[in-house]
Amino acid sequence: MRRRFTVASAMVGALALITLAGCTTDPNVAAPSDDAAATEEAVEWFDQELFDKQDAEREVVPEGPEGEPWLQHINAEMIDTAEFASEGAKKACFANASISNPWRQTGWITMNQQLEVLQEAGVISEMETRDAQDSDDTQIADIDYFITEGDCDIFLISPNSTAAMTPAVERACDTGKPVVVFDRGVQTDCPVTFIHPIGGFAWGIDTAEFLIDELEEGDKVVALRILPGVDVLEQRWAAAEKLFDEAGIDAVDYFTGADPAEIKKIISDELAKGDVQGIWMDAGDGAVAAIEAFEDAGADYPVMTGEDEMSFLRKWKDTGLTGLAPVYSNFQWRTPLLAAQKIFAGEEIPKEWVLPQSPITAEEVDQYLEANDGMPDGHYAKFGGEDLPGYPQVWQDRIIP
């Protein structure tokens, strides 16, 4: 009998740990294990060189077709792809990290609509997709499957994590077929092109500068962060934290897992401690709960940065608060397929394809609300699919392909 209870105690301990994992971080988006140590110190995420590069890229007017930001690029070094030029419809193989958050889901829908266009144009015959469900191991297996049995003409890879995926991407490059990487990066330049928006530091600079302009020195900013350990998110905070620090803004950060109940508790506690003048978010998911916490506490609305997610834009408009919606360009999900089209046509493409990334300001919010009327709350305003078939119904119904 005694043993039974020892076992029970052990289970309790295990459960308690799982609880913590469950409530405070999103277990679906695992931090790359190699970077686990680095999450301890926000400072280590800060990279002055990258910070300066992205800071400069924010000011650059992108090149490329007017009105089609998914084809524009910033400071590109063009490369020749004539070696891959080939006739006929090709098979694309897409190793996706996951569709576990609204941002990836919106992009995934857009990508599928873009695929439809290219299939009709006879560029792509089919796209075989493997969803790694936020697991490095799964994605490595997925890529190896594509290499050996996929019969692929081109590899599209959205890596789950940077370091762990590098060898698998290199193996894909070794096949001699073109490889396109987008969103999160890898530590090799073997892919034909690496597509991504300007980056996390640019996000951090845009948002922090906005809050610093609107607030006074000594004001309190609460930073709501989704989870630790993901480079694109960590870089947002690393940049913002540095700027807040320099400007004398009192910033305190929390991990929320994007759970609105968690966000509301955090804000309520902060408001109980003292006034809060600003809210900074590393992703807009759950922004509404943060604003409602001010309403319920009877406090003045904060100056706030969210994201271009519809829920935030709508609440922003309703409340009339002072806000900014930074953007991590969702339209980048179209670009890999369009890059494939260019590669098989033998056209020049950027080696590092930096897409524009500009926040939605108070002047633009009406325009984006109108353009995305009827979209669900988890939809992203800069999804860039207005000219694709199925618009707007496919995004309104939000059926994940």
Add this chain to the structure above:
Amino acid sequence: MSTSTAHQPSTLDRLANLGRTLISPRGAVFLLLIVLLVMIAILNPSFAEPGQFIRFIQRVAPIAIVAIGQYFVIVGGEFDLSMGSVVTAQVVIAGNLIGQDDAMIVPVTIFMFVFGALVGLVNGLIVSFLRVPSFIVTLGMMLALLGGVLYWTGGAATGNPADAFREIGRGGIRDLPVIDILPWSVVVLAVVLALAVWFARRPFGRTIIALGDNATTVRYAGARNWWVKTSTFIISSLSATVAGILLVGYAGVHPSVGRGYEFTAITAVVLGGVVLGGGRGWVVAAAAGAFALEALFTLLNFAGVPSTYRDAVQGLIIILAVAYAATTVRARRRGRALETPAAASPTGTIPPEAAPVDQTSPAPPVAKEPDPNPVSARPAPIPSTQRADNETKGGS
């Protein structure tokens, strides 16, 4: 705490018992809760203001209600891992079906309760008749519900439901003296807790506890085990539904609402001294466990523990607290012979064979209101057996 009760004219013995119970592992959760609340109040005196404190209770209400539901399942000897996903599903159902249409509030609310009961019924029937461990059944149910929600919503909520519906979780009776606002959540929590305490003392509630202690005895006593077990799952799913309704108001619609609630609830229940595997525990202590957990999170917020190692601090404190509370079992196993008659004697003489069953449930010194009629309530499962006798025989 113990000094305040000194004014009561009751005997010194009683007081000493209370003090001892608070320090003993069995009352640990209440002591922990008091310590945490005092520490929060020291760090941030405004927390002790009635208006702030009632807001704290409002915030804890959903998780406390989930813990109360989980209590019945655990004390009956099973687990319900699907509670968090039931909360999520109900939140999304409310968001998608009610929308901005006030006329839909009543029908959708009824639908949500039916849906909740159905989830519990399915869990319970599979556990009872297919003999699949509840850990697996409810884990499967959790995945099925989360997958269903993902499929239905495409991972993003359509939007929050009508404000009138959200009022339950967000609003309250306003312009009151002292506390300013009495949130509806607090009222709902009080009602649910009162119902749970009442139900746990009913013959059926005692049968649940007995089932967790020794299923064979309960079967020989003639209770329909499958129904008792299934009903615990229905209770837990319904409590998750209530929590979901409160959370829609409090937080809003999001596929992550309710995530991790099953484990938080299990932790709260165990923190409240309820034994995993069933048969021992008090529902009020389970609710207190939920309060203690939330107070801990709040304390860490106020203490300004850096976000990077906040989880580790939380985990350590929870493990220590639970480990301490778990020693109650060992302590009681050794000390039962001495402790039981002493504690029980004021309320009446108990037939020795009945004592072990009851011993599990509200420990008399902690239960401040004494059981009105402990003797008649205790053997209650037996009368119901006469009817069911034939069935059970056929079944076994």
